Amino acid sequence: MPMLEAQGLCKSYGSRAVVADLSLSVAAGEIVGLLGPNGAGKSTTVAMLCGLVGADRGRVFVGDGASRIALTENTPDAKRRIGVVPQELSIYENLGAAANLELFGALYGLAGTLLRERVDAALTLVGLADRAKDKPSTFSGGMKRRLNIAAALVHDPDVLIFDEPTVGVDPQSRNAIFDNLESLRERGKALLYTTHYMEEAERLCDRVVIMDHGRVVASDRLQGLYKRLPVVETLEIEVDGTVDLAALAREPGIARPAQDGTRLTAGVADLGRTAPALLSWLAAHGHTVHRISSGRADLEDVFLSLTGRQLRD
Amino acid sequence: MNFIALRALVRKDLILYFSNRRALIMSIVAPIVIAAFFGSLFGGGDDGKPSRIPIAVVDRDASPLSHAIAASVQADPAFEVKLLDEPTAIAQAREGKVRAAIVLPAGFGDAAPRALIGGGAKPQIAVHFDPSQATVMPLVRGLLTQHVMKAVGDSLGTGGGAAFSLPFTLHAEASTAAAKVPYNGYAHSFAGMGVQFILFMGIEVGVGVLLARRMGLWKRLRAAPLSRGLLLGSHIVSGAITALILLAIIYAAAIAFFNVRIDGSVAGFVGIAVAFALLTSSFGLLIAAIGKTPEATRGLAIFATLVMVMLGGAWVPSFIFPPWLQTASLVVPTRWAVDGLDAMTWRGLGFSAAIAPIAALLAFSALFAAIAIWRFDWEEPRG
Numbered sequence: 001m002p003m004l005e006a007q008g009l010c011k012s013y014g015s016r017a018v019v020a021d022l023s024l025s026v027a028a029g030e031i032v033g034l035l036g037p038n039g040a041g042k043s044t045t046v047a048m049l050c051g052l053v054g055a056d057r058g059r060v061f062v063g064d065g066a067s068r069i070a071l072t073e074n075t076p077d078a079k080r081r082i083g084v085v086p087q088e089l090s091i092y093e094n095l096g097a098a099a100n101l102e103l104f105g106a107l108y109g110l111a112g113t114l115l116r117e118r119v120d121a122a123l124t125l126v127g128l129a130d131r132a133k134d135k136p137s138t139f140s141g142g143m144k145r146r147l148n149i150a151a152a153l154v155h156d157p158d159v160l161i162f163d164e165p166t167v168g169v170d171p172q173s174r175n176a177i178f179d180n181l182e183s184l185r186e187r188g189k190a191l192l193y194t195t196h197y198m199e200e201a202e203r204l205c206d207r208v209v210i211m212d213h214g215r216v217v218a219s220d221r222l223q224g225l226y227k228r229l230p231v232v233e234t235l236e237i238e239v240d241g242t243v244d245l246a247a248l249a250r251e252p253g254i255a256r257p258a259q260d261g262t263r264l265t266a267g268v269a270d271l272g273r274t275a276p277a278l279l280s281w282l283a284a285h286g287h288t289v290h291r292i293s294s295g296r297a298d299l300e301d302v303f304l305s306l307t308g309r310q311l312r313d
Numbered sequence: 314m315n316f317i318a319l320r321a322l323v324r325k326d327l328i329l330y331f332s333n334r335r336a337l338i339m340s341i342v343a344p345i346v347i348a349a350f351f352g353s354l355f356g357g358g359d360d361g362k363p364s365r366i367p368i369a370v371v372d373r374d375a376s377p378l379s380h381a382i383a384a385s386v387q388a389d390p391a392f393e394v395k396l397l398d399e400p401t402a403i404a405q406a407r408e409g410k411v412r413a414a415i416v417l418p419a420g421f422g423d424a425a426p427r428a429l430i431g432g433g434a435k436p437q438i439a440v441h442f443d444p445s446q447a448t449v450m451p452l453v454r455g456l457l458t459q460h461v462m463k464a465v466g467d468s469l470g471t472g473g474g475a476a477f478s479l480p481f482t483l484h485a486e487a488s489t490a491a492a493k494v495p496y497n498g499y500a501h502s503f504a505g506m507g508v509q510f511i512l513f514m515g516i517e518v519g520v521g522v523l524l525a526r527r528m529g530l531w532k533r534l535r536a537a538p539l540s541r542g543l544l545l546g547s548h549i550v551s552g553a554i555t556a557l558i559l560l561a562i563i564y565a566a567a568i569a570f571f572n573v574r575i576d577g578s579v580a581g582f583v584g585i586a587v588a589f590a591l592l593t594s595s596f597g598l599l600i601a602a603i604g605k606t607p608e609a610t611r612g613l614a615i616f617a618t619l620v621m622v623m624l625g626g627a628w629v630p631s632f633i634f635p636p637w638l639q640t641a642s643l644v645v646p647t648r649w650a651v652d653g654l655d656a657m658t659w660r661g662l663g664f665s666a667a668i669a670p671i672a673a674l675l676a677f678s679a680l681f682a683a684i685a686i687w688r689f690d691w692e693e694p695r696g
Contacts, residue, residue: 045405050536076538084536094329106321107537151533 001064003190009058033205083152108155142173326551352499369402376422504654506626519600552594581667587673
């Protein structure tokens with residue numbers, strides 16, 4: 001049963017459709033990645049799921065079974081069950097860490113002992129219990145990001161929506177945040193995670209929803225998405241000169257060749273058979289190969305295959 | 314109404330504001346220092362005596378009559394007199410060192426009495442004045458006339474000058490809160506500077522909302538189960554409380570160190586303070602509603618505030634404005650705040666005199682708040 005479900009969401013600004021007929025769901029104990037390039041409609045989708053922007057059409061439901069309620073019809077109760085981690089650092093730099101969480105907990109009606117317990121629990125989860133009284137202005141960027149997450153947890157919501165929470169975070173802090181998210185999944189929370197970092201989605205997400213131009217172009221488990229690819233490996237070759245990509249694409253077993261300076265990439269279905277043929281083809285066409293490497297196809301390739309453009313375009 | 318959330322939001326705003334040293338200095342120290350300066354210029358708070366007018370007297374006649382006139386002018390407490398030669402006196406008037414240079418011409422001692430009783434030719438006293446201080450000319454002219462008439466009368470031996478003395482005596486008393494209570498120039502300047510700098514604080518309320526929107530804090534606040542009224546209302550409440558605290562501190566300093574007194578209705582003073590505090594916070598919300606970026610909004614809002622306080626009589630009392638401006642400035646809310654605070658302090662008026670300012674300030678507050686709610690952009694950034 002989904003804990004968060006969007007059905008046929010549409011949103012337009014003027015004549016421009018930003019989100020069109022978008023449906024997705026997130027179950028308890030699941031992390032769903034929402035991927036798409038800038039301008040794909042992710043932020044508007046998140047804003048509709050949080051109740052910040054009204055949908056022109058479609059509905060959002062929160063909760064499962066008997067506790068399922070519609071966001072549009074019971075907004076305050078639905079909002080109490082959602083925690084939002086905005087992309088920006090949305091904490092007060094000159095309030096102590098615990099004071100920040102006490103404020104955000106109070107916005108959800110928490111007070112007294114319960115509030116203090118929730119604040120302690122949230123700070124402990126993100127590893128900031130020993131800095132409870134310190135102001136975020138004295139924190140590192142990663143610590144601020146963790147406090148930013150804790151602020152969304154303090155009212156113990158069923159659903160957590162993360163809008164690119166690791167932007168500008170160092171690798172160590174990023175790993176700490178991933179640990180936090182996995183811990184929340186183990187506690188049965190439903191997590192929707194927007195990002196354009198492929199490796200994050202591959203590490204964290206149970207399922208991935210790929211958006212482009214306001215529409216869902218794919219929604220599946222990672223293995224299901226990989227199966228859609230015409231290739232399973234990618235070759236990366238450092239080569240002299242400009243390669244005739246159209247001619248190369250006609251060669252058997254070669255998919256989506258692309259060149260960026262001296263870097264030539266191409267998808268191959270059978271690495272052992274195609275790689276030698278490709279090297280021969282390059283030599284025959286007067287190109288000198290300096291280096292060659294291969295790797296498995298990833299979500300970036302999935303996105304490219306589905307939309308014809310790079311995720312970070 | 315979610316009172317837990319409202320209390321938390323208001324508490325947060327107060328903590329953030331009062332832990333900001335720069336903001337506190339701007340809101341408390343600056344108005345006190347500037348009000349003290351302006352107050353000392355406009356009469357201060359000691360004996361209410363105006364400062365003496367520096368003038369020069371040139372006696373080209375050197376007759377007993379001209380000596381008597383010069384002596385009489387020197388004895389006048391309204392003047393600070395220098396006896397100079399003519400070129401020096403005119404130069405000092407041009408340089409602004411004296412407000413006026415009075416030149417008694419040669420032959421004045423002979424001609425003046427004849428002109429008075431026999432219709433002879435009238436000698437001419439030249440007055441060279443500093444045009445930037447032209448407002449003192451009527452005073453110089455009037456007092457000079459008085460001294461000349463007395464000296465000429467004395468010179469004619471008409472019973473000690475009695476025939477030409479003024480046919481009345483004058484008792485002048487400042488119309489302040491009560492008899493024998495002198496005017497305190499600090500009372501007005503503290504009202505004016507308090508209003509100005511508290512409005513500056515109101516600007517920070519509005520700019521704070523704009524900053525919260527830019528930083529994503531607004532998104533988090535809006536994601537919480539709070540009504541729009543509560544979100545905006547919390548800023549009105551916290552802004553008003555902050556304004557009240559600042560006004561109380563500023564007036565406490567005025568009372569403690571500058572002898573300002575609330576000689577009128579204390580209830581009226583409190584009512585005006587509360588109404589002005591609400592005006593300040595609704596003004597802040599209005600700024601948040603119509604502003605785009607914090608930086609541009611702050612500059613424009615400061616300019617608008619300075620215009621308002623200037624027209625409201627915060628810098629110089631509105632009674633020296635030309636009549637049309639005195640009427641026109643009634644549409645400026647700061648005019649009601651300053652006049653109201655003046656009425657409750659040095660003018661010593663009763664509660665009835667506070668009703669109109671309170672009503673006007675509350676009406677402006679409601680208008681600002683209504684426009685703010687109407688114009689406030691609740692939509693999130695599009696993308």
